[in-house]
Amino acid sequence: MKNLKFLFLGFIVLLGFVIAGCSQQAQKPQESSAVPPDIKAIKDRGVLNVGVKYDVPKFGYKDPKTGKVEGFEIDIAHEMAKKILGNPDKVNLIAVTPKTRGPLLDNGEVDMVIATFTITPEREKSFNFSIPYFTDGVALLVKKDSGIKSFTDLNGKTVGVAQSATTKGAIEAEAKAKGIKVNVLEFASYPEIKAALESGRVQAFSTDGAILYGYLDDSTTILPDRFAPQNYGIAMKKGNDGLLKLVNSTLEEMQKDGTLQKLKEKWGLK
Amino acid sequence: MFDTGPFALFKWEKLFSDWRIFAEGFVTTISVSFLGLLLALVLGLIFGVLATSQFRSAKIINRIYVEFIQNTPLVIQVFFLYNGLPHLDIVLPVFAVGVIGVGVYHGAYIAEVVRAGIQAIHRGQLEAAYSQGFTFWQAMRYIILPQAKIIIFPPLTNQAVSLIKNTSVMAMVAGGDLMYHADSWSSNNLYYGPAYIVVGLLYLSLCLPLARFADYLERKAKMNP
Numbered sequence: 001m002k003n004l005k006f007l008f009l010g011f012i013v014l015l016g017f018v019i020a021g022c023s024q025q026a027q028k029p030q031e032s033s034a035v036p037p038d039i040k041a042i043k044d045r046g047v048l049n050v051g052v053k054y055d056v057p058k059f060g061y062k063d064p065k066t067g068k069v070e071g072f073e074i075d076i077a078h079e080m081a082k083k084i085l086g087n088p089d090k091v092n093l094i095a096v097t098p099k100t101r102g103p104l105l106d107n108g109e110v111d112m113v114i115a116t117f118t119i120t121p122e123r124e125k126s127f128n129f130s131i132p133y134f135t136d137g138v139a140l141l142v143k144k145d146s147g148i149k150s151f152t153d154l155n156g157k158t159v160g161v162a163q164s165a166t167t168k169g170a171i172e173a174e175a176k177a178k179g180i181k182v183n184v185l186e187f188a189s190y191p192e193i194k195a196a197l198e199s200g201r202v203q204a205f206s207t208d209g210a211i212l213y214g215y216l217d218d219s220t221t222i223l224p225d226r227f228a229p230q231n232y233g234i235a236m237k238k239g240n241d242g243l244l245k246l247v248n249s250t251l252e253e254m255q256k257d258g259t260l261q262k263l264k265e266k267w268g269l270k
Numbered sequence: 271m272f273d274t275g276p277f278a279l280f281k282w283e284k285l286f287s288d289w290r291i292f293a294e295g296f297v298t299t300i301s302v303s304f305l306g307l308l309l310a311l312v313l314g315l316i317f318g319v320l321a322t323s324q325f326r327s328a329k330i331i332n333r334i335y336v337e338f339i340q341n342t343p344l345v346i347q348v349f350f351l352y353n354g355l356p357h358l359d360i361v362l363p364v365f366a367v368g369v370i371g372v373g374v375y376h377g378a379y380i381a382e383v384v385r386a387g388i389q390a391i392h393r394g395q396l397e398a399a400y401s402q403g404f405t406f407w408q409a410m411r412y413i414i415l416p417q418a419k420i421i422i423f424p425p426l427t428n429q430a431v432s433l434i435k436n437t438s439v440m441a442m443v444a445g446g447d448l449m450y451h452a453d454s455w456s457s458n459n460l461y462y463g464p465a466y467i468v469v470g471l472l473y474l475s476l477c478l479p480l481a482r483f484a485d486y487l488e489r490k491a492k493m494n495p
Contacts (some may be wrong), residue, residue: 099453102460107274122459125280160444163457166420186454192442195349198357201444238274 004119031047036242042084043109050077051096051104051113055190058267059116062095069093072267073114076133076234079259080112083250097189098162101128103127103239106121112236116211119233128231128244133251134269137226138170139209144221146203151225155180159195160202162186165205170228190215210269272327274464285464288455295451302368302447303434303476309373310380310433317377318384319410332381339378345439347371352443368440368447376433379386380426386421388414420491427484431477448472 015081027175035043042048049179049234052073053060060071062169074093082088096115098102104110105127119129147156151174161167163186175182187193194215197205204223205215208230212222254260273279317335320328339347348371351362362370388425391414399409441449447468454466 099457099462102462103276120459126278126460163453166458168454168458186450187444188442188453195353196444198354200361201353201356 008093036245038240038243039084039246042243046085046180047090047092048081048084048112049092049094049110050080051094051101051110051115052077053097054095055117056099056116056211057209058269060114061214072134072263072269073116075263075266076114076254079254080234080247080250081112084246091233098165099188101235105235108237111243112234112238114234116208116232117235118230119158120166123235126213126238128236128238128240130236130247131251132231132233133254134210134232134264136208136230136232138167138174138206138228138230139212139226140223141197141205141212141215142203142219142223144195144219148203148223150223151227152178154182154204157183157203158183158185158201159204159206160185160187160196161206162190162193163188165207165231166228168209170230171206174227277467278463281461282464284459284461285455285468285492291451291455292448292468292472295446295448298365298446299437299448299473300476302365302372302440302445305369306372306437307430307433307435309369310429311375313374313377314380314384317381319390321381321385322388323406332385334452336378336381339375340382344371344375344436345442347375348439348443364443364445367436367443368445371439372433372436375436376429379429379432383422383425383429384418387418388391390421391417415423424484424488424491427480427487431480431484434476434480435473465470 008236012057052069052071053088054062054069056071058205060073062069077091077093078088081091088109094104094110096110096113101113101115106114117129117209119132123129140151140154142254148154159171160216161171161184168186170185171182171184185196187196190207193202193205196202200250205212205220209222209226216222236247251260285490317332321332321336323329348367350366351367351371355362388410395413395417396409399413404413437447440447441453444450452465452469456462
């Protein structure tokens with residue numbers, strides 16, 4: 001019995017350490033120097049760590065044939081490196097999934113995340129988000145032989161979405177507006193949703209339109225419906241305000257001089 | 271101290287205001303664990319006894335079951351039940367997938383525990399029972415298993431603990447268990463810090479008492495061999 005008490009106490013103490021260790025203030029005293037500390041840290045390292053997707057064609061995708069990671073968001077990452085370090089090649093790409101995006105930012109393993117990250121007010125409490133660099137809508141992928149032609153045909157059906165995504169809330173709101181009932185199931189990754197669609201566990205696979213195109217094949221089709229505009233932003237750790245300013249000004253420049261538009265056209269994005 | 275970072279206070283507040291979501295997952299996890307354990311016990315007992323019988327075919331069936339289940343990952347077995355069977359027109363509800371998944375998986379381990387327990391009892395006991403006119407099953411029920419029970423119990427409770435933890439694979443197939451709700455809730459608003467701590471503590475609250483119980487049984491077994 002005594003052992004148990006000690007064990008429990010020890011556990012509580014350990015937990016305290018863990019919490020204290022993880023939540024140290026990210027705020028540093030304001031330096032009056034020209035270079036904010038968060039940018040200085042990147043400059044000293046000489047390389048920009050960026051979290052990107054490896055599984056979303058056209059945005060961030062590792063081509064299994066060539067082994068190269070490429071896409072619209074990868075190009076933006078290179079633009080950021082050019083701005084911060086003066087060399088577009090000084091980028092260290094790190095694969096993220098919806099689930100790992102937050103923790104990797106919090107523990108400083110990545111400086112920024114450019115990974116189809118939708119801006120929401122709730123998320124802005126946890127991280128700094130840049131201005132949007134892309135806007136997409138939620139879309140639905142269904143089997144051709146299912147006879148589903150529009151969103152309202154999904155009444156009583158089940159829709160598979162990705163954990164992380166804002167899709168679940170968007171679908172529930174849209175169903176309410178259209179007066180139908182839809183069940184939503186969440187899966188950890190897109191391939192799992194695709195498997196669930198093929199086995200008939202879900203009747204529709206829903207996520208942002210541009211991502212869905214990567215999963216389109218001969219047996220499936222994308223419904224014309226688009227709802228709930230999703231604004232993608234670059235996420236940074238709370239407190240890295242110098243970096244946020246710089247990223248925003250870079251995005252603004254890219255919008256003004258047409259670079260962003262060129263990149264969208266290059267990757268066939270609307 | 272608690273204004274920013276993964277464990278910021280406002281994230282804890284949000285978690286406690288959404289406690290129903292976690293409660294729902296907790297109930298699912300407990301139900302799946304309970305039913306899964308029942309299934310595992312039944313399977314384990316049957317296959318464990320079969321392994322010690324003289325019926326050759328029963329031994330072979332036991333080996334196939336145990337080796338096949340013990341040497342493939344549970345994740346793949348559950349994925350097959352969820353996404354493989356529907357292609358054969360067998361669509362199990364996800365709750366059943368969870369129960370059958372962990373039940374069959376741990377049934378194989380429990381079968382080995384039971385087999386080892388029975389084989390630890392001296393062969394003479396069975397022969398003595400036969401000479402008194404007992405059949406194989408009667409001898410098992412009245413003579414062998416009551417003695418083997420003491421040996422079987424401690425590792426059995428460890429299997430129960432493992433089974434509870436393994437119900438978390440249901441998160442992978444949208445199973446609505448505790449882990450699924452933790453993933454779903456925290457990936458949506460990114461308040462993952464409090465979510466996983468609380469869920470970890472909830473699993474601990476189920477498993478730790480069981481593990482202590484196993485220790486107690488072990489001590490008791492040592493005292494009266």
